[in-house]
Amino acid sequence: MNIYGLTIEEMEEYFLSLGSKAFHAKQLFSWLYEKRIEDYKDVTDIKKELVEVISKDYSIERLKIVDIQEDVDVNKYLFELSDGEHIEAVLMRHDYGNSICVSSQVGCNMGCKFCESGRRKKVRNLEVHEMVLQILMIEKELGERISHVVVMGIGEPFDNYDNLVKFLKIINHPKGLAIGARHITVSTCGIVPKIKEFSELDLQFNLAISFHFPNDELRSKIMPINKAYPLDVLMPALKEYVEKTNRRLTFEYILLKDINDTEECALQLAKLVKGLNCYINLIPYNETNNIEFKRSNTVQIMKFYDILKKNKVNVTIRKEFGSKISAACGQLRSKKEEL
């Protein structure tokens, strides 16, 4: 077990279970996340014998960064986990701050046909500490603070729900990494029961839906999750989410040439989101060697954008980062493992 995997509440329980005091959790959180120690010997305000016990129960070991690729405004980090598996995280520099895209699983079982991560089955869920450490280690490497987090790396976060929520609580906690909930976005392909659970958390995290296709025929063909939760199940769940949380929802929409970039698709999409507090983020597809889909050309992207605008839909086109350094979901890991 690793110390970076504990929420502050779990740490309090741990200290109580040792017959010690709950307030040590705050002290230890502060050593880990404010002072950023890397060795238990630096803890000076908890008794040596107690620190000794903690160090036997919980490792303070970090992940290994095995590759860094740099491009304008974007770095990509390849991490090696203790069992030799690899995951990626991407740092993006925006005018509003530094944002990190973190992975939630090794591989992914969702099988979206356009996505590099989905080409290989899930190997395992990431542990809580493996998510927390992606951020902590990149901050150290960079020497700058991370202000925003998106869970949009490898994996489906709602397929690793319990670990995801603990991770979010640790990075959001004022004594943890203190990243504001409104600066944290979780992206899902649309696992409906978890969307409901997420809305009940009563925290201000943002939710993004990898929507991509505005009808069941297309969506089921390319995103298998749509067979389990088709649009007439997903859309009401999203409406309910917005009503319950009062948060604006993000729809991600990858534009694939001649597949979902037509006028008909734009009109279908506009109709589906009518009246819903949301905005649509159009994403130029990041082409990848192993997959046959092509990116829509710029004229088509602008046409699509204009139709949505005309239909009074909030829409933006995502700024592109790192197409030169394989920054699309799963590409770097695939290279490393030559898949």
Ligand code: SAH
């Ligand atoms: N499983 C989650 C989060 C990881 S994928 C989800 O589905 O939302 C993060 C986002 O990247 C998703 O919207 C996914 O559809 C998108 N994506 C995957 N491959 C891509 C590519 N080659 N180019 C652009 N976006 C891609």
